[in-house]
Amino acid sequence: MSYHSWLECIRGCGRRYSIYDVIYRCEDCGGLLDVEHSVDDLRDRSADEWKALFHRRVRSNEWPYGSGVWGKKEWVCPEVDPENVVSMYEGHTNLFWAEQLGKEVGLPDLWVKLSGNSHTGSFKDLGMTVLVSVVRQMMADGSPVRAVACASTGDTSAALAAYAAAAGIPAIVFLPRGKVSTAQLVQPLAHGALVLALDTDFDGCMRIVQEVTADKSIYLANSMNSLRMEGQKTVGIEIVQQFDWEVPDWIIIPAGNLGNVSALGKGLLLMRDLGLIDRLPRIACAQAANANPLYLSYLSGFEEYRPVQAQKTLASAIQIGAPVSYERAVKVLRSFKGVVEQATEDELADAAARGDRAGLYACPQTGVALAVLFKLIDRGEVSPEQRVVVISTAHGLKFTSFKVGYHEGTQAAVEARYANPPLELPADVDVVRRAIQARIVVGAGDRGAGTGY
Ligand SMILES: *Cc1c(COP(=O)(O)O)cnc(C)c1O
Ligand SMILES: [Zn+2]
Numbered sequence: 453m454s455y456h457s458w459l460e461c462i463r464g465c466g467r468r469y470s471i472y473d474v475i476y477r478c479e480d481c482g483g484l485l486d487v488e489h490s491v492d493d494l495r496d497r498s499a500d501e502w503k504a505l506f507h508r509r510v511r512s513n514e515w516p517y518g519s520g521v522w523g524k525k526e527w528v529c530p531e532v533d534p535e536n537v538v539s540m541y542e543g544h545t546n547l548f549w550a551e552q553l554g555k556e557v558g559l560p561d562l563w564v565k566l567s568g569n570s571h572t573g574s575f576k577d578l579g580m581t582v583l584v585s586v587v588r589q590m591m592a593d594g595s596p597v598r599a600v601a602c603a604s605t606g607d608t609s610a611a612l613a614a615y616a617a618a619a620g621i622p623a624i625v626f627l628p629r630g631k632v633s634t635a636q637l638v639q640p641l642a643h644g645a646l647v648l649a650l651d652t653d654f655d656g657c658m659r660i661v662q663e664v665t666a667d668k669s670i671y672l673a674n675s676m677n678s679l680r681m682e683g684q685k686t687v688g689i690e691i692v693q694q695f696d697w698e699v700p701d702w703i704i705i706p707a708g709n710l711g712n713v714s715a716l717g718k719g720l721l722l723m724r725d726l727g728l729i730d731r732l733p734r735i736a737c738a739q740a741a742n743a744n745p746l747y748l749s750y751l752s753g754f755e756e757y758r759p760v761q762a763q764k765t766l767a768s769a770i771q772i773g774a775p776v777s778y779e780r781a782v783k784v785l786r787s788f789k790g791v792v793e794q795a796t797e798d799e800l801a802d803a804a805a806r807g808d809r810a811g812l813y814a815c816p817q818t819g820v821a822l823a824v825l826f827k828l829i830d831r832g833e834v835s836p837e838q839r840v841v842v843i844s845t846a847h848g849l850k851f852t853s854f855k856v857g858y859h860e861g862t863q864a865a866v867e868a869r870y871a872n873p874p875l876e877l878p879a880d881v882d883v884v885r886r887a888i889q890a891r892i893v894v895g896a897g898d899r900g901a902g903t904g905y
Contacts, residue, residue, distance in 0.1 A: 454493075455493050459475070459488075484678070487529075487679060489527065489530075491726070516537040520690055532586055536589040536592055542570050542578055543686055543690060549563055550807075558836050563840065565842070573607070575684065576612075577615075579682070587619075599670050600621055601672060603658040605771060606627070606768065610640060613643035616645065626660060627650070635851075653773075675776060684715035698839075701838035702828075703736070703842075705738065706818065708772040711776070716784070738793060740797075740800065754785075759773050766819075766854055799823040799826075800823050812844070814844060818844040
């Protein structure tokens with residue numbers, strides 16, 4: 453069976469384009485474009501057959517199906533030739549049972565999807581493998597595309613630079629100067645991308661990259677390009693698969709440009725349409741209070757929407773005031789009885805620290821999602837017997853200065869209740885013993901003189 457996908461205007465005007473067209477908005481009405489699939493063709497396999505196929509491919513060496521994204525190739529990007537796939541075996545990330553944190557907050561069935569445990573340290577790899585593979589196919593087929601470009605809050609540019617480097621395609625990245633972490637800045641530099649640090653914020657970079665990519669030889673890799681969403685939508689499918697095809701009650705996800713929450717919903721809806729699941733989870737979108745246009749719109753039942761000027765936030769990857777995928781996200785939240793909640797700087801930093809003390813290593817964006825979870829528990833919206841998954845979007849190691857600042861107590865607007873600075877002591881065993889005793893109850897075991905351990 454040959455499956456088929458295409459780009460279609462999300463405003464329902466019906467206009468379609470090829471996934472290989474260099475186009476990001478509908479020529480008729482200006483709407484964004486979504487990838488659509490011939491769902492009727494996909495029904496040629498039963499739900500059980502799809503499950504068995506996806507299961508069989510997990511981490512297999514049969515190129516490219518061992519990747520969490522390409523293991524679902526028929527649902528993601530059926531037409532690209534396997535030899536043009538650019539994959540780093542993204543996906544299949546750990547679904548961590550947060551036993552200690554769950555105990556603390558009275559939620560025994562709490563899980564964290566560690567989607568930042570990936571090649572470039574964030575979930576952005578899931579989408580970038582698809583986009584860069586399609587570009588490689590286009591170039592092989594004689595398209596005028598010569599380079600790829602994106603605006604980024606740090607993780608998109610890292611992923612684009614890595615996948616483009618692996619494919620031998622030049623990359624151009626636009627970063628808001630001084631607003632991404634050191635690790636995020638050095639990633640595209642290391643991969644040889646042209647890094648343009650602009651004196652503006654993410655929204656300002658986004659405006660410029662859209663103008664630059666009016667030149668059709670430079671392909672736009674931001675999430676207004678829905679090829680990325682096709683890869684990202686596998687995260688929800690993978691979570692359900694990891695629970696032996698059981699649907700959790702809640703999925704909580706940090707949100708900025710709103711591509712990821714839209715993708716999450718898209719994957720789950722396709723599963724339902726093909727009969728792999730018969731109910732949907734509820735989705736909670738977590739925003740930083742300093743960059744909260746979706747939250748404000750939610751308060752009006754999505755009747756009103758105004759972009760905001762995003763303020764500085766520790767959750768720098770979601771410091772976005774004019775989210776490109778607003779319309780897509782609202783559709784998803786309506787289908788999933790969605791809620792939107794926000795977290796202050798103090799709340800997100802403490803929540804990340806609590807997660808770390810329970811064995812996570814949470815990035816600040818994951819801190820926003822954890823803080824939102826605690827609020828939903830407090831007001832009884834999430835109840836103790838429910839199964840909840842928090843999506844962790846990046847690896848905490850990308851945000852070392854966030855953590856150092858927290859534990860040194862130097863983060864503005866953060867009280868740092870869980871700060872754990874190092875004790876600096878003289879090299880004296882008695883002082884050391886007293887310091888241990890003050891913190892940890894250790895056995896009375898007097899080892900006696902000279903036992904030499
Ligand atoms: C990109 C990103 C997000 C937000 O995803 P959107 O699709 O922009 O909503 C959240 N967390 C991290 C770490 C990210 O890199
Ligand atoms: Zn249209």
